[in-house]
Amino acid sequence: MLLFTFPGFRYYGGVEEFLVVAVGYLRLAVEAIGAAVIGIGASATVFRYVLSLLGLRKYTNSDLRLYLGRFLALGLEFQLASDILATAVAPTFEEVQLLAAIVVIRTVLNYFLQKELEREQDLPRPARDASGG
Amino acid sequence: MDLYYVGLDVLRSALLFVGSVVIFIGVAWAVLEALRVGFGPHVPRRMVDNMALGLEFFIGAGLLNLIINPTWTAVQVTALIIVVRKLVTISFNRLERGSGEG
Numbered sequence: 249m250l251l252f253t254f255p256g257f258r259y260y261g262g263v264e265e266f267l268v269v270a271v272g273y274l275r276l277a278v279e280a281i282g283a284a285v286i287g288i289g290a291s292a293t294v295f296r297y298v299l300s301l302l303g304l305r306k307y308t309n310s311d312l313r314l315y316l317g318r319f320l321a322l323g324l325e326f327q328l329a330s331d332i333l334a335t336a337v338a339p340t341f342e343e344v345q346l347l348a349a350i351v352v353i354r355t356v357l358n359y360f361l362q363k364e365l366e367r368e369q370d371l372p373r374p375a376r377d378a379s380g381g
Numbered sequence: 382m383d384l385y386y387v388g389l390d391v392l393r394s395a396l397l398f399v400g401s402v403v404i405f406i407g408v409a410w411a412v413l414e415a416l417r418v419g420f421g422p423h424v425p426r427r428m429v430d431n432m433a434l435g436l437e438f439f440i441g442a443g444l445l446n447l448i449i450n451p452t453w454t455a456v457q458v459t460a461l462i463i464v465v466r467k468l469v470t471i472s473f474n475r476l477e478r479g480s481g482e483g
Contacts, residue, residue: 279448280385286441287392294399297434301406309430316437320444327444349456350447357440357463364470 268337275333282326289319314368321361324354386449393445400438407431422479429473436466 293316300307307315331351335344411427443459 276385283389283392283445283448286396286444290392290396290399290438290441293438297403309434313434313437316434316441320437320441323441323444327448346451346453346456349453350451353447353456353459353463354444357444357459360463360467 271333271337275330275337278326278333279330282323282330285319285326286323289316289323292319310368314365317361317365321358321365324358324361328354328358389445389449393442393449396438396442396445400435400442402435403438404432404435407435422476426473426476429469429476433466433469433473436462436469440466 293312296305296307296315297312299305300312328351331347331354335347335351407428407430410431411424414427415421415424439462440459443455443462446455447459
């Protein structure tokens with residue numbers, strides 16, 4: 249067996265144990281990226297909201313919801329990916345059930361968000377063009 | 382690892398706070414408009430519009446809560462937020478259609 253020296257790794261007797269640890273870290277990384285995407289989207293939306301409150305930009309609340317919705321949808325994709333990775337290493341049936349419920353919630357939300365984004369993009373928005381926002 | 386979850390918790394709290402502020406601003410603005418211009422369809426429309434935006438932030442907080450606290454309660458709360466958001470969006474679309482026809 250090869251001994252790896254990157255942080256967090258301890259030598260185990262089998263490949264399976266190594267995979268459980270590796271998938272755990274991978275899941276954490278993907279989950280963190282998803283959370284970061286949500287955080288960045290929320291911060292950018294707040295910035296735009298403040299600009300529109302101050303009258304410096306003409307963003308409607310629908311524009312802002314669409315903008316934040318895109319980030320939430322992308323963050324959700326990362327969360328779903330981390331959930332799929334988690335099912336690979338979930339040790340008990342109860343944990344699998346909980347993961348399944350979380351996946352369903354996230355998938356349903358993603359579906360609604362995508363539908364709204366498609367609908368908003370299909371609508372004619374002359375006001376958005378005029379404001380340049 | 383603790384720092385990671387503390388950071389997520391701070392972000393979640395910030396999203397809840399921002400969503401609450403957005404809803405409050407919408408209600409306050411609608412009340413001021415009603416006092417200034419008089420009550421009309423624009424008043425509930427502004428409130429619902431801001432509620433819908435505030436709920437988007439609540440959904441973001443709910444998603445982060447599912448990471449921090451993956452429990453059945455968190456799943457139910459997030460599901461309820463999604464349902465409420467959908468109802469608010471439907472209400473807003475009806476108000477928009479109503480003001481367009483009226």
